[in-house]
Amino acid sequence: MIASAKRKVLDGLNRRYIYGRVPLLHTIIFLIEMAVATRIAAKFNTYYAEKPVLTTMVTNAVLGGVADTVAQLITAVKARSQQRGSEGGDDFISIEIHDLDKEKPPVVGEVGPVRTPLPPFDFERLTRFMAYGFFMAPVQFQWFGFLSRAFPLTKANPTAPAFKRVAFDQFIFAPFGLACFFSFMTIAEGGGKRALTQKFRDVYMPTLKANFVLWPAVQILNFRVVPIQFQIPFVSSIGIAWTAYLSLTNSSEES
Template sequence: MAAFANAYRRAFESHPWATLAATNGTMSVIADGLAQAFEYRKNVHSGADAVWDAARSGRFLVFGVGMAPLLAEWNQFIETRFPLRTQLGRVSLGALARRVAVDQIAFAPFGLALFVGSMGLMEGHRSVESLGQKFHDVYVPALLANWQVWPLIQLVNFRYMPLRLRVPFTSTCGIFWTLYLSLLNEYKEHDD
């Protein structure tokens, strides 16, 4: 494990965006794979067709890779704009709370809109009406669920994770979040 951690650190230091893109893309595919395995099992038990959707996993890979640079820059912004340490070297709980609040008020709705919009486009929703329906079906339930889960995760992330590990940490926690989004996205897609 130490060898892997050292390799990751070296890769991050030399190519941060590429390292984060590979990490985030991989975690997104794992999450969608878990979602599809869950759906597969459910479909097999109900007698419905159970087929692996490689294109769907590909969409999650593209989204995960594409989001990594944006996440890297956002984390850098949070780090520099809201320093955690006071002049005495103590952690400021107020600064930590501001980090989480700014993340959840500014970035979470934006990132979720990117997810819904890009997934909709990659799924073939080309008209404004079709994409609007996708947002209507998925965005608000996902945003409300986000606000129930992610503030605590980001509290831990912003307090304890060094900058280079923030995207991998959220990607790891995000396996379950992406599992939820994947299932919600697929459910709404089939519901239509």
């Protein structure tokens, strides 16, 4: 009876979303993450005043999850676009609907011609990104605090200390942060010394160069204008696109 009810729900979803072009599961997860992020943003000052480090950790984790979900969504849309081009099919979401119903395989012709399985949502990968954001936040918190103490902004000359912060951040913390990222992801994926060496050889330097293109301008604005309690969330928010890029880079190397 439960299986029958489940099947009816899935059939209803199939009929409703069969012509969709965006993967349903990815979209649902993205909306949930954005709802959580909005809730945190609304109460951020209160949470930060009580528990600044923990608030930063949770915020980083949620925004890291958003970024990876965006990256997985991009991958899924690209895969579906390629499949439509090769097969002429129009339905996208039906694949994930059937992924949810593992007990019964799809009937031929029920949801349209699908020959190549599309990439399912990778919850383990999402967990890795959220965990990295969570555990990296205390390091960022201490680093930003050090920069604010070492190079205080003064009314007379706020620009020079801001540039010094950016220089220290980009030439010291950025290489360290990327090394931590690729090391954490590789180990969390079960890779050993060989996988870690290969990842550093293939993607570390190109990613670091891309970092130098984007982040100096962002950090000048961050250190010059944004209050210190918002600096890490600001970086994480702007970094959604950057983290999505890292996710795509890391996953492409993994595959």
